[in-house]
Amino acid sequence: MATSTTDTTLDPHEPPIATGDGELYGILAEYDTPGELIEAARKVRDAGYSEFDCFSPFPVHGIDEAMGIKRTILPLIVFGGGFTGLVGGVFLQWWMNAYNWPWNISGKPSWSIPANVPIAFEATILFSVFAAFFGMWILNKLPQVWHPFFRSDRFARVTDDAFVLGIESRDRRFDAVATRKLLQDAGAIAVEDVYLEGDPARKTMPKWIVAFIVASTAFTLIPFAIAAKARNSHSNQPHVHLFPDMDFQPKFKSDTAMDLFADGRANRGDVPGTVARGQLKGDDEFYRGLAGGDGGGWITGFPKQLEISDATMKRGQNRYNIYCSACHGYDGRGNGVVPQRVAASGGAWQARNLVEAGGPTVLMPNGQLYNTISNGYNTMMGYAAQIPHADRWAIVLYVRALQRSQNASREDIPPDQQGSIR
Numbered sequence: 001m002a003t004s005t006t007d008t009t010l011d012p013h014e015p016p017i018a019t020g021d022g023e024l025y026g027i028l029a030e031y032d033t034p035g036e037l038i039e040a041a042r043k044v045r046d047a048g049y050s051e052f053d054c055f056s057p058f059p060v061h062g063i064d065e066a067m068g069i070k071r072t073i074l075p076l077i078v079f080g081g082g083f084t085g086l087v088g089g090v091f092l093q094w095w096m097n098a099y100n101w102p103w104n105i106s107g108k109p110s111w112s113i114p115a116n117v118p119i120a121f122e123a124t125i126l127f128s129v130f131a132a133f134f135g136m137w138i139l140n141k142l143p144q145v146w147h148p149f150f151r152s153d154r155f156a157r158v159t160d161d162a163f164v165l166g167i168e169s170r171d172r173r174f175d176a177v178a179t180r181k182l183l184q185d186a187g188a189i190a191v192e193d194v195y196l197e198g199d200p201a202r203k204t205m206p207k208w209i210v211a212f213i214v215a216s217t218a219f220t221l222i223p224f225a226i227a228a229k230a231r232n233s234h235s236n237q238p239h240v241h242l243f244p245d246m247d248f249q250p251k252f253k254s255d256t257a258m259d260l261f262a263d264g265r266a267n268r269g270d271v272p273g274t275v276a277r278g279q280l281k282g283d284d285e286f287y288r289g290l291a292g293g294d295g296g297g298w299i300t301g302f303p304k305q306l307e308i309s310d311a312t313m314k315r316g317q318n319r320y321n322i323y324c325s326a327c328h329g330y331d332g333r334g335n336g337v338v339p340q341r342v343a344a345s346g347g348a349w350q351a352r353n354l355v356e357a358g359g360p361t362v363l364m365p366n367g368q369l370y371n372t373i374s375n376g377y378n379t380m381m382g383y384a385a386q387i388p389h390a391d392r393w394a395i396v397l398y399v400r401a402l403q404r405s406q407n408a409s410r411e412d413i414p415p416d417q418q419g420s421i422r
Contacts (some may be wrong), residue, residue: 024176025148025196026168028155031184034060037163040186044167051171055158061396074135081131082124089123090116145205148194166194189385241321287376287389289367298367306393316398323383327351332402345378354399362403369396 015315031037034056041054045068054063096104132234137143149155149166158164167179176193183191230239241247252258252266261268284290286303306312322331329336332354342349354361361369371394376382387395410418 017328022195024169025194026148026166027179027183028152028164028166028192028194029174029186029188030154030190030192031163031165031187032189033165034063036187037165038062038066040165040183040188040302043186044165044182048173049167049171051174052165052167055155055162055164055166057159057161057163060163072139074132074139077135078128078132081135082128085125086120087126088127089120091117092123145209148196152192152194154190154192285367286393289365289370291367298365298371300365300367302366302393302397306397308389308397312394313398313401316394316396317389319387320395320398320402323387324395327380328354331355332399332406355403357407360405361399366396366400369399 029040031040037054037056037060037329041052041063044065045051050068052067054060056063093116094111096164102110103290104110155164155166165183167174167183168314173179180191201396240267254267256266257264258266259302281287283305284292284296285299285305286305289298291299325336327336327338328334328351333356334351334353338352339349339351352361353359356362364372370392372380373395374384383392404412410421413421
C-alpha cells in the first residue's frame with residue numbers, strides 16, 4: 001500500500017527532499033528525547049497544525065497539553081454506560097419479580113431496593129466496562145491496520161526507542177516544504193515522507209489480518225454448531241458431560257449397593273459397641289426424662305442436675321419466649337402469632353393450651369413434657385437440635401410456674417396472707 005524513502009542527513013540550510021510513488025500521506029519526524037518531542041509538539045501546535053500525533057514507547061508526561069488535546073468525553077460515555085446498566089438492571093428485576101411474575105414468599109414484598117442492589121451494581125459495572133472499552137476504540141478510530149505510518153521502518157521503532165511526531169497532509173496548514181522545515185527547526189534528527197499508493201480513499205486491511213479474522217470467527221462457531229447438533233439429535237448413548245459439576249459425583253448414597261465391601265452395602269453404620277467420646281448420655285432422667293430401672297416411666301419431678309432457682313426460671317422464660325410463644329402465646333393459652341396469622345388468612349388452627357385447668361399438659365408428667373419439647377408431638381416439631389438439655393428442663397420449670405399462675409386458688413395463698421385478699 002504505502003512506500004516511503006527517507007533522507008536522514010539534515011542540512012539546516014536546505015530541507016531534505018524525499019521521493020516516492022503515490023500521493024503524499026504525511027511527514028514523520030524523529031526526536032532524540034521525550035523532552036524534545038514535547039517541545040516539537042508545542043511548536044507544531046503553535047504553528048496552527050491540528051492533524052498531527054505523537055508516538056512514543058511509553059507515556060510521556062505533559063504531551064497532551066503540548067499537543068493541545070482537549071479533555072476526552074470518554075468519562076461521560078462511561079457514565080452513560082454505567083447509568084444505562086443501573087437503570088436496566090433495576091428495571092429488569094422489577095419487571096420480572098414485581099410485574100410480570102410476582103411471587104409471594106412468606107409475605108415478603110415482591111420488590112424492594114436492598115434485595116436488588118447486587119445485580120444492579122453488577123449491571124452498572126458491566127455496562128461501564130463495555131462503554132470504556134468500545135468507546136476508547138471508537139474515539140481513537142481504531143483499529144487502523146491499513147495506516148501508512150505502519151509501513152515505515154522508523155515508525156516500527158516507536159514501541160522500542162523512537163520518539164516520533166507525524167503530521168498528515170490533510171491538515172489545512174500543511175505545506176510539504178514549510179512543514180518539513182518546521183520539524184527540522186524543532187530539533188528533528190530525521191525526517192521522512194510517507195506516501196499512500198493507489199486510491200487515497202481506499203483503506204485496505206492487510207490480507208493476513210482478514211484471513212485471521214475469518215479463520216478465528218469460523219473456529220469460534222464450531223462449539224455452537226456442535227451444541228446445536230447435540231440438542232437436535234437422538235442417540236441411545238448418554239451425552240458427554242465436560243463439566244459434571246454435581247450431576248455425577250463419586251459417592252455412594254445410603255442404602256445403595258456397593259461391591260467394595262463383602263456385604264455389598266454402602267452404608268457401613270457405627271462400629272458395634274462404640275460410643276462417641278462425651279456422647280454416652282447415660283443419665284435417663286436428665287437426657288430422656290425417664291425414671292431409672294427397667295420399669296421406669298416418666299419422672300414427675302426434676303433431675304438433680306437442674307438447680308431450682310430464680311435464675312433458672314428466668315432462663316426458662318427466655319427460652320420459652322423464643323421457641324414456644326410463637327404458637328402457644330406468652331400466656332400459654334395457645335393463641336400465639338402463628339395461630340392468629342392462620343386465622344387471618346381464613347384457616348383454622350389452634351395450638352395446644354398449656355395452662356388449661358385439668359388439660360393434658362397440666363396433667364402431663366415433667367418427663368413427658370420434656371420429651372415433647374425434645375421430639376415434638378403431632379404438628380409440633382422437636383427442638384432437640386436447637387435447645388440444649390438444661391434449657392429444655394428450664395422451659396419445663398417455667399411452664400409449670402405459668403400453669404400455677406393461671407390456675408391459682410385461695411388455698412395456694414399462705415394462711416397469714418389470706419385475710420388481705422378482697
